[in-house]
Structure formats: structure tokens, C-alpha cells
Amino acid sequence: MRWFLNYLTSRFQTLYEVNGTVSVDESMIKFKGRLSVRQHLPMKPTKWGIKVWVMAESSTGYVTNVQVYCGHEVKHEKGLARRVVMDLARPYCSSFLSNYMDNFYTGVELLEKMKSHGLNA
Template sequence: MRWFLNYLIARFQALYEVDGKVSVDESMIKFKGRLSFRQYLPMKPTKWGVKVWVMAESSTGYVTNFQVYAGREGSMEKGLAHRVVMDLARPYYGSHLSIYMDNFYTGVNLLEEMKTHGLNACGTVRANRAGLPKNERLRKKASMEKHEFRVAQKGELTFCIWQDTKTVMLLSNHHDPTQTGTVNRRKDRANQVPVVVPASLADYQKYMKGVNLIKWLAIMDSSIDRRNGGGGCFSFSWLCPATMPTLLRGLLEEQPSETSTEATKAGWRTWQSSSSHHSEQGLFL
């Protein structure tokens, strides 16, 4: 089976060039048969199956790399999440590919290492990760008004904290801390309004969706599975968004700037949104 999976990955990468924005996330292949590395994730829509780490193009859901989780692989010095991201990104070293991920993966050490390999990265980050700013105004429990944001920079890393319904913390190794973008938030049941946020957060919301584009196939696969009266048949239907363009192209063609800011003594230089207009560009503290 492994040789076949490696073959698929090689063909996916040879026959299609991603547009520069991808996301990394886990996905579940429904499977209820006997398997030593079958996973049970009670919080997932597909609770029983094979867990797969996936890198997919943000705009199309094209699967450009994946790795089946077959259980713990010994003692990993830098942790499972760190290893997974670096393994998936290895074919793109030096390409300046922008990779978006959630807080299971994101950490200061990971983003710094990715930068040394010519990879851009951005993702939500957990408050207890090592290396984050220690300024009390940048902590998860800091007092902030709704849609207020604060930004800090250390070398090429940009950290932001934004108060939405919940506090959102995000880390990037390639965004300008002074730039902003917009996200839509609900004003009432019928209307949404644009809210100005740091550019890193706006890009995260826009591009952290590649893997989600293929997850709807699990619902379709589940429906087929119920009609067939089983769940013990291993299915590759989640790969369809990647398989179809690859096969079509294979049939038709047989051919294979950064913003730097000097750090302060404490290491992190900080900004925040205007106290009178939370949607304005961040101000120096």
C-alpha cells in the first residue's frame, strides 16, 4: 500500500503546480474494519477511521501532499506536529510557498525553521506556546474591547491578538505587522459588516480552507457507505479533488519580500488598534 501512496504523491506533485497558498490539516478516511492504526476521534464527524495529515491548495482543495498516521514513530525531538508540517513541506523548500495551519501545529520554533528553508507560514497559536510575547497586554486574558487588536514583531515573526467573540492569537513569519485587511463579522441575523484586522489574520481566514474543501466528500462517502451496508471498505474518495485534475492533465500532457523591524530589548515590538476606532491601523505603543 505504501508504494501506491508514494506513487500518488509523486504524480500529484509532478502534474500540477499549486498557486502559492496551501493549508495543512488532518482529515479522516472512514474505516471500521480491523486495522492496528485505526483512530477513534469522538469530536469529528467521521469518528472511526484512518487519520491522514493533508496539505491542500487553498483555492481548489487539490491535495499536493499527504501522510497517513500509522501511530507513534518513536521519540520525536521536536514533536509530532512539528515533524508532520516539515515532512509535508519538504518538497517545497526554497519555493516561498505560503502554508496556513491551525493552533495544533503553529509554534515559534516551527515558523523560524520554516523561514530558514524558504517557506512562508501563518497560523493560529495556543497561548501556552513557548517563545510568545510576555507583555501582559498581549496575553489571552488581557482586557480588550470587541474587534480591538494588538500586534508585536520580533525579527521576521509577527504576532497578533484580536478580540472577537473569543480571543484569537495568530503567528506569522512573512506578514508586515503594519498592514491590515478585513474580515466579515455578523452584525445581526441578516447582515454582516467588514471589520479591519491585521493582514495576517485576514489572509488566514481566506486561505485556511484547502483541506475543508475535500472534507465534504466524507459526507457523500458516508451516504454511499450506509447504502452498501458497511464501513469496512477502505475508501480514497477524499482524494477526488486531487485525482481528477491530475488524471486529466496526465492524459493530455505527458510531461512532468519581507518587512524587517529592529527588535526592542524585550525582543517583541508592539502595536495596537486605535482605542477610539478599533478598525483603524495599529499604532505604536
């Protein structure tokens, strides 16, 4: 499924030009079966499923980038939120794209890194 998701993401980015403001947040894809990466997020409308990180245009909700959460990349990973935001924003470096995110993602290191890559927060 990864190749299909990568294909869709690349098509999303080539067929639509973002207007300059995006939002980054987590979302759930409802899934009731057995899966090692199934998550439980009690505060979301869909409580059980596959967690995905989504970058979407703020005004239209158009999804411009997606990353499926498959667990920690490395054991005891620190800076997960920073890595996710930078991975999602990578295609838009030097575009001064404005990223809106909640306090889970926000941190001094991330904001400095975004500024150095030509991104706003």
C-alpha cells in the same frame, strides 16, 4: 499500500503546480475493520478510521501531499506537528509557499524552521 500512496503523491506534485497557498490539517479515511492504527476523532464528520495528514491547495482543495499516521515514529516523540508540517512541505522548500494551519501545528520552533527553509506561515 505505501508504495501506491507514494506513487499517487508524486504524481499529484508533478501534474499540478500549486498557486502559492496551501493548508495543512488532519483528515480521516473511514474504516470500520480492525487495524492497530485506527483512530477516533470525535470532532470530525468521520469519527473512526485512518488518520492522515493532508497538505491541500487553499483555493481549490487539490491535495498536494499526504502522510498516513501510523503511530509515533519513535517512543515518546516530541514535536509531532512540527515533523508532519516539515515532511509535507519538504517538496516545496525555497519556494516561499504560504502554509495555513491551525494552532495545533503552530509553534515558534516550527515557524523558525519554515522560515529558514524558505517557507511562509
